[in-house]
Amino acid sequence: MVGIIKTGIPGLDTVFEKKGFISNSSVLVSGEPGAGKTILALEFIYYGAKEYKEPGIFVSSEQSVEKIRELAFVLNMPLEQYEKNGLITIKKVNIAKGGEMLPDQILNEIKSKKPKRVVLDSITPFELLAADQRDFRLKLLSMLEEINRQGVTLLATGEKKLTDFDRISFNAEDFLFDGLILMGRQRKTVNYQRVLSIIKMRGTKHSEELHPVEITENGLRVLTIK
Ligand SMILES: Nc1ncnc2c1ncn2[C@@H]1O[C@H](COP(=O)(O)OP(=O)(O)O)[C@@H](O)[C@H]1O
Ligand SMILES: [Mg+2]
Numbered sequence: 001m002v003g004i005i006k007t008g009i010p011g012l013d014t015v016f017e018k019k020g021f022i023s024n025s026s027v028l029v030s031g032e033p034g035a036g037k038t039i040l041a042l043e044f045i046y047y048g049a050k051e052y053k054e055p056g057i058f059v060s061s062e063q064s065v066e067k068i069r070e071l072a073f074v075l076n077m078p079l080e081q082y083e084k085n086g087l088i089t090i091k092k093v094n095i096a097k098g099g100e101m102l103p104d105q106i107l108n109e110i111k112s113k114k115p116k117r118v119v120l121d122s123i124t125p126f127e128l129l130a131a132d133q134r135d136f137r138l139k140l141l142s143m144l145e146e147i148n149r150q151g152v153t154l155l156a157t158g159e160k161k162l163t164d165f166d167r168i169s170f171n172a173e174d175f176l177f178d179g180l181i182l183m184g185r186q187r188k189t190v191n192y193q194r195v196l197s198i199i200k201m202r203g204t205k206h207s208e209e210l211h212p213v214e215i216t217e218n219g220l221r222v223l224t225i226k
Pocket of ligand 1: 031032033034035036037038039040074075215216217
């Protein structure tokens with residue numbers, strides 16, 4: 001029987017028939033800037049610790065550890081107690097040209113802390129610094145293999161330029177992950193509505209709807225229109 005990792009993200013688990021991610025799978029959350037990818041990734045780690053006592057590591061390639069803590073704090077997800085008791089670890093990965101997505105220092109952290117959940121936010125800077133697309137994909141593949149060996153469930157984020165939900169253009173990396181979640185915005189007369197859609201999730205059926213996403217001072221929640 002396959003194990004399930006409940007994301008704990010408000011409104012998300014019920015969109016999957018198995019009510020969560022499949023354990024040891026890799027999920028890419030892809031979308032435009034400001035869609036809510038970092039916040040969703042943070043909630044995956046926060047609720048994992050808070051609701052399920054599952055250790056998680058949040059690896060940021062874009063924001064400093066301090067910035068991530070601040071973001072969590074203003075969204076009512078204080079991380080301090082979980083960082084103190086070791087359930088949550090936040091790390092900044094420095095992307096140098098030719099650098100690995102999971103350098104030894106981070107990999108050693110994963111090996112010693114044995115988290116259930118790992119976030120990599122985001123893979124895009126590695127793409128920008130890679131010699132070419134082939135180099136980027138090889139790095140991505142080696143990262144995904146390593147994550148798989150460590151038996152953790154990975155949520156990675158990545159930027160996508162076009163998230164017009166009627167004509168999505170897929171990148172090569174979209175095919176390398178077990179799951180793909182798209183986040184973006186849709187115009188609703190005079191304003192925009194954030195939306196999320198599950199494109200694929202190996203091992204479980206899932207909703208085929210566009211789900212509105214709400215971000216407030218209490219974080220992000222996924223809505224289902226009945
Ligand atoms: N306290 C808040 N209340 C409402 N919306 C917020 C709050 N904090 C951030 N946001 C929204 O979240 C967006 C950033 O989300 P983020 O997860 O960083 O996006 P992404 O990682 O997809 O670029 C901001 O552009 C802002 O609109
Ligand atoms: Mg982000």
